[in-house]
Amino acid sequence: xxxxxxxxxxxxxNVGGVGINALAAKVRALLVAHKLTSDLKAMGYxxxxxxxxxxxxxxxxxxxxxxxxxxxxxxxVVTLQQ
Numbered sequence: 448x449x450x451x452x453x454x455x456x457x458x459x460x461n462v463g464g465v466g467i468n469a470l471a472a473k474v475r476a477l478l479v480a481h482k483l484t485s486d487l488k489a490m491g492y493x494x495x496x497x498x499x500x501x502x503x504x505x506x507x508x509x510x511x512x513x514x515x516x517x518x519x520x521x522x523x524v525v526t527l528q529q
Contacts, residue, residue, distance in 0.1 A: 465504060
């Protein structure tokens, strides 16, 4: 069976200190990892490797000056690695 490797990068906005943002980004990535693991197991995949990273200081994809920009910056990027 092919082993699938996923990289999950959790991001946050620039509100709060680096420590709090790192924790928020890590928790965000962990929540997505939990859901991804559950969904993949339900489809019969059992050998996935998921690594979570916290990106507490960007890069930002939108301006943090507006609520919409802050919301866009709070995200998880999932990358399938070969």
